[in-house]
Amino acid sequence: MLLCGVWKMTTTLEITGEGISVDRSISESTGVTIMETALENKSNGEGPDVTVSLSGEGMEFTRDLTESAAVKILDIALHDGSQTTTDSTSNEGLPEDFFERLSKKQRIMIEILLEADGQWMRGTDIRQKMREEYGLDVGQGGRATAGVIAGLTRKYDKELREDVIPGKWADETQQHAEFSIGEKYEDEIRARFKE
Numbered sequence: 001m002l003l004c005g006v007w008k009m010t011t012t013l014e015i016t017g018e019g020i021s022v023d024r025s026i027s028e029s030t031g032v033t034i035m036e037t038a039l040e041n042k043s044n045g046e047g048p049d050v051t052v053s054l055s056g057e058g059m060e061f062t063r064d065l066t067e068s069a070a071v072k073i074l075d076i077a078l079h080d081g082s083q084t085t086t087d088s089t090s091n092e093g094l095p096e097d098f099f100e101r102l103s104k105k106q107r108i109m110i111e112i113l114l115e116a117d118g119q120w121m122r123g124t125d126i127r128q129k130m131r132e133e134y135g136l137d138v139g140q141g142g143r144a145t146a147g148v149i150a151g152l153t154r155k156y157d158k159e160l161r162e163d164v165i166p167g168k169w170a171d172e173t174q175q176h177a178e179f180s181i182g183e184k185y186e187d188e189i190r191a192r193f194k195e
Contacts, residue, residue: 010025010026010027010028010056011025011026011027011028011030011031011054011055011056011059012024012025012026012054012055012056013025013026013031013034013052013053013054013073013077014051014052014053014054014055015050015051015052015053015070015073015074015077016050016051016053017049017050017051017070017141017143017146017147020050020070020143020144020146020147020150022074022077022150024077026077028056028059030076030077031054031056031059033076034052034054034073034076034077035054035059035061037069037072037073037076038052038061038063038065038069038073039063040069041065041066041068041069041072049064049065049066049067049070049141049142049143049146050064050065050066050067050069050070050142050143050146051063051064051065052064052065052070052073066142066175066176066177067123067141067142067143067144067145067146067177068142068146068167068169068177070142070143070146070150071146071149071150071153071167071177074146074150074153074154075153075158075161078153078154078157078158093185093188094160094164094185094188094189095156095160098156099192101155103148103151104136105130105136105138105148105151106148106151106152108130108134108136109126109130109145109148109149109165109179110164110165110181110189110193111193112126112129112130112133113126113165113179113180113181114181114186114189114190114193116180116181118180118181118183118186119180120168120170120178120179120180121178121179121180122170122176122177122178123142123145123176123177123178123179124142124176126145126179127139127140127144127145142176142177145177145179149161149165149167149179152164152165162182163182163184163185164181164182164184164185164189165179165180165181165182166179166180166182167179
């Protein structure tokens with residue numbers, strides 16, 4: 001039997017913007033995946049939403065991205081380039097600690113999406129409601145929404161985050177993201193928020 005070892009070099013990923021700051025060591029292959037994803041996306045021209053930087057031996061890369069691209073990059077980084085499964089989620093419902101672990105901004109974003117009753121909402125509209133109706137200090141740019149959503153991914157995994165708050169591009173320009181409350185856990189979340 002022949003065993004082969006693979007020596008992996010690490011890369012440093014930095015994601016910065018208003019309301020978000022990530023500094024993480026990732027594998028070189030994940031760095032390449034992130035670079036490819038970043039090259040497919042770009043800032044919407046209204047000023048950089050989030051700056052993504054990769055550095056490592058033989059790799060230097062910086063790009064300004066939209067909020068949706070930043071969430072996608074965070075998902076890739078948090079799972080080192082692959083999807084993960086979690087024991088804390090079952091087919092029966094959300095993890096036991098889900099509601100206790102929500103930040104104030106996550107809880108309010110979910111409340112706003114519940115009020116939209118299954119309709120898709122642009123990130124700009126969500127942030128405006130968070131500021132005007134809930135008095136939260138939320139930035140104007142998309143990075144503020146990305147930071148709130150990324151927090152769910154950090155606590156659990158991409159699949160759960162997408163089941164709770166799915167996202168999509170608002171149009172073919174891929175400059176604005178829209179979000180809604182996911183159908184899978186909507187009834188459970190509504191019931192718990194009414195308590």
